[in-house]
Amino acid sequence: MIEQDASQGAPDLSQLSETDLEQAVLLLIKGLRAAGAAAGLAGDELDESVARTLAFLRRRISGDYTIDEFGYDADFTEHVAMPLLRPLYRSWFRVEVRGIENIPAEGGGLVVANHSGTIAVDSVMTQLAVHDETPGRRSLRMLGADLVFGSPVVGPVARKTGSTLATSADAQRLLDEGHLVGVWPEGFKGVGKLYKDRYRLQRFGRGGFVAAALRAEVPIIPCSIVGAEEMAPMLANAAPLARLLGIPYFPITATFPWLGPLGLVPLPSKWLIEFGTPIRTDDRGEGAADDPAVVFEISDRVRETIQHTLYDLLRDRRSVFF
């Protein structure tokens, strides 16, 4: 008797869970269709986007995607991260890109940019600018601080979207493999500076990025970003609090921490991103990467170029918000 019950019960159970699953999927499809319709899609376009989303979800749930050795997950970056950031890029900051033709169409290159804005949104905006404006839709691989990769949630997302640790080993490897690499040599000194120091470039460190470019013989593309400084003006730095929390700085802005999480919403400043003329590094001969004189000369040149372009862009800009 018991055996029979069990053998009859088993198929029933599996049928039940299958219909439940089917219903859940149908509900999900309905939800997606409604969301798509609300976003102004119709007909074939709607069907297609629903199908794409379902295919994406299937890949994520079954683990059927590929990451590279640095942890870069192209599927996630192009289908989740970039669509989420695009409204910020297009409607909020209204990013205007200049000199995109200076990004090499293929092969390695090192994009060196100024860092600002209290929270480092400028790096992802640059990544989006490179991806959306270059004909080949190139992905920019970014170098970040070790603090990023040790942090929960932020660390894995950074790796998935193409960041890796700012060490010469990783930079070298990416450039040798023909990737386009983005570096913000000012680091936390740049993002964590006060509003009164806006658009004043901080120290560029020892020029490790220049040495990496020299070894890989790839061009350096100076990149100047205007607008990020005004999105969350940092009025003061609560240094003791930062030390207590083990972070490089603790920003006090007009809205943060006073309004809590709402204070993290950036101001809608108008952004300009200009990619400058590439600086060649393949004509310096053997051993140039180990010659501090050459490294500092190029590092200074990149820094000067970015600083002057920033002044030019600021003169061009009509107002902070338009």
Added chain:
Amino acid sequence: MDEGSRPKVVLVTGVARELAGRVVRRLADDPSIDRVLGVDLVPPKHPMGRGEYVRADVRSPLLARLITQARVDTVVHMGVIATPRDAGGRVVQKDINVLGTMQLMAACQKSAGVRRVVVKSTAGVYGSSPKDPAVFTEEMTAKRLPRSGFPHDSMEAESYVRGLSRRRPDIGITMLRMANVIGPSISTVLTDYFRMPVLPVPFGQQGRLQFLHEDDAVAAAVHATTGPVAGTVNIAGDGALSLGQAIALSRRPWVPVLPGAAGLSLWATKQLGWAALPSDHMDFLSFGRVIDTQRMRKELGFAPAYTSRGAFESFLAARSAHDRPEQQPMEDVT
């Protein structure tokens, strides 16, 4: 390769264990090798073919006599043990790994006949931390060195191998730093982990995992014994998996473990009798590691048959075949 450096008498350590046993079998199949001696304290349960079992402790000076008497020209040291359970406790494990390697390297140094030494090591010597480069080449050392457990044993064992290479530059040494070995029959910390019914996962972290299939681990050791001498070489399957991806592929439920509660979760899995995971396990899952394998391809001339993902899927296929009878106990009754 010239005839003089072809191995004639090979001694393999740790043969009671899966991988070393298979290495002995493969070497015994090679007609150009006259004798294959397999050393361990416990007799192997698996067949060794033409291989001869010798009951000896790698930690005893007896081994030096055996090497001289049997005219051993090639020593393959597979006797490092990754999990305390396999050794019968952490103290014994450390003893076998560190003192065993020390004694064996000393025996090789004293012997006039040994021409070649192959040592199985682990990519665990590179540690797992967010402060290290994404990909390790053989020259790099970790910023945060492993302080305990098997990775630390391996670092000490490696230092004895380096000592031998300094004192006897005439001996050709190949040291294989293997990524996590996985497959249908091997049992390691990681296979224990992925066999648990619920997987504790560090909150908000996803390390990059790289695997080496057990067949490739055996093939690499055999290749290093008969092929070119290559020094220290990383061995791993192509590509990497993120922890999230591995868990999705494994189709097991998981629970997030908050930072600070890692020790608690390891304790809980031990109490439940699921797995005895080492203290650095959560760090490994959080940050993982990837090793560069260019030297493996170019200098050792070895290409693994499985990718990291292929190796993991091969393990998963065997796992589900193994799990099925347990999940349907009613079938046994009818």
